[in-house]
Amino acid sequence: MENKRNKIKEYLTIGSMLFGLFFGAGNLIFPVNLGQNAGANLIPAMIGFLITAVGLPFLGTIAMGISESNGLYEMSSGINKKFGLFFTIALYLTIGPFFALPRLGTVSFEVGLKSFISDEQMKLFLLIFTFIFYLIAFLFSLKPSKIMVWVGKVLNPTFLVLLSILIIIVFIKPMGNAFGQEVQDSFVKNSFTEGFIGGYNTMDVLASLAFSIIVIQSIKGLGIKEPKEIAKYTLKSGIVTLILMSIIYGSLIYMGASSLGKLNISENGGIALNQISNYYFGFIGQVLLAVIVIIACLKTAVGLITACSETFNKIFPRVSYFKFICIVTLVSFLVSNVGLxxxxxxxxxxxxxxxxxxxxxxxxxxxxxxxxxxxxxxxxxxxxxxxxxxxxxxxxxxxxxxxxxxxxxxxxxxxxxxxxxxxxxxxxxxxxxxxxxxxxxxxxxxxx
Known part of the structure; x- marks a missing residue:
């Protein structure tokens, strides 16, 4: 029984870590924005979104587990070396320093702190905030072996508790009837398609292939070496992530649709989240949202810096892991100041x-x-x-x-x-x- 209980605990810890790595900037802002656009058609839009934002990332994680490779580069290079090199570098640059990583710092600022700062000081404070944000992420990334502890046992549980407070109040006191709200033109006939393609924005399918290197190393760190056992651990841990992400995505889409009872459609989900938390909790709500978003984005930033640097180190072994986390963090910091x-x-x-x-x-x-x-x-x-x-x-x-x-x-x-x-x-x-x-x-x- 003890061994079984330990295994369940390990599945939950790895599942929590995987969820923590996945759930970052886009995972918070895009479902809310989708809900506002879908209005009364939120169910088909939600189904489409959940397929690309939850189902496919789950399959991606399992695929890497059953491929018996140590990461995307090893697996894709087995098909063709040039394709493996191109696809791996393109994917990691996309979810790393060119797009996803910079977005984490920018979303943290725009959702959490932007409302407290005047327009004249915006660029300066964005620069200061992103510098501190990426410095903290950099320090966490120095010891990749500790990532399961930091993300799975500390940052992710904190994030879930804080986000649950906002979600529960939305269901108890909705701003309006979600199923009676206006549907935007593109969602009238194509709500499922819009939701499906909208799921691309989370970048989680790409992340599922990218984070495989962290998941596999974490499982091996538990003493699991056999490929079949690694695949089993990946599957059962992935189920934890599947359930958590489906519940939270569905809640955020509903939050966006029901918010139309009191709010107009926002330019992006970050602004909508800020308005919703302010409606329910006032100033305290904005502080709560700031903490939720910063923790959500920070834990994903740690995972992305680690995954990118470990992979690039494997492809280009002459450049150390430390040098790569310096490069990845610096480029992310610079790009993040372009704007969300x-x-x-x-x-x-x-x-x-x-x-x-x-x-x-x-x-x-x-x-x-x-x-x-x-x-x-x-x-x-x-x-x-x-x-x-x-x-x-x-x-x-x-x-x-x-x-x-x-x-x-x-x-x-x-x-x-x-x-x-x-x-x-x-x-x-x-x-x-x-x-x-x-x-x-x-x-x-x-x-x-």
Whole structure:
């Protein structure tokens, strides 16, 4: 019984750590914003969002566990060395110093402290705050072996207690009837699709592949060495994360929809959260929200700095882990001072390119027994996916790129010939076609 109780405790601790690593900036602001836009259509939007923001990250974590590799780079390089290098670096730069990490510092400031500061002093205080924020994250990242203790046992439980206070009061005293609120134009007919693509913003599918290196090392730190046992621990710990994230996401989407009873739609979820907490608790609510957001973002920042630096150290072993955490932290600090809305706009095309590749990679890992893990199926399917998702990314690229005459004409042609391109799923049919072609090729080769 003691051994069983210890195992349950270990599953809960790793699950808490994994949830803590996942649940950062986007996980707080995007569900609230989605709820405000979806209004009465919050249920289909919520289902779509939960698939990409909870279901797929869960599958990603399990996929890495059953792949028996020590991280994304090792696994993707097994398919093709150049693809492995490109995909790993692109993914870690996206969820690291270029987009996700800077967003953590900016969200902490905008949601937690912006309302206390005048417009004239905004840039100066953002600079000071982000410097302190990334310095603390840097200090936590110096000892990656302690990450399960810091995140799983300290920061995450504190965050959950504080966030629960706000969520409970929203359900007890809602601002309005969530199912009777106005639905924004894009959500009238496509609420599920909007929710599904909205889940990309959390970056959790990418994070599930990136954080695998931390999860696997943490499990090994418990004395678990057998690949099958590591996969089992990953699965059972992932269930804890799945349940926690589903409950909190659903609550935040409901919070956003019901807030329309008293508030107008905000420019982003950070502003909405600030207004909601101020409505319920006044000044104390803003202080409570500031603490919630800073803890949420800090724990994820520690995980991202650690994961990025450990991976880059494996790819480029001549550069030490310490030097990488210095570089990653410094770049994140500099980019964070660009501003939240700018970071979100710039990240969307990159996410639309990388997300389909990550999703298909996970699916192929699960389906690999069917084609005996033949690398040709991986290569052909991912090639088809990559080409199609590139056009999906081009469609929402900045105006300076998208409004080029050649690009405009190209996108018109692609929209006519590529099914589901208008809905944002232009990569789906090419991925299936690539998979079928890969299966046919290995079958023909085996006959020869």
């Amino acid at each position: 809305n700018s970071i979100i706009k710039l990240s969307l095309p990159v996410l639309n390119f990388l997300y389909p590749l990550a999703i298909i990679l996970m699916v192929l890992i699960f389906l690999s027994p069917i084609f005996k893990n033949d690398k040709r199926v991986f290569k052909i399917t991912l090639l088809f996916t990559g080409v199609a998702s590139f056009f999906d990314a081009l469609k929402i690229a900045p105006s300076i790129i998208k409004e080029n005459f050649i690009i405009e004409e190209l996108l018109k042609v692609i929209q006519k010939i590529l099914p589901l391109f208008k809905e944002g799923f232009g990569w789906l049919i090419p991925s299936i076609a690539g998979f079928i072609m890969g299966l046919l090729i290995i079958k023909l080769k085996s006959k020869k």
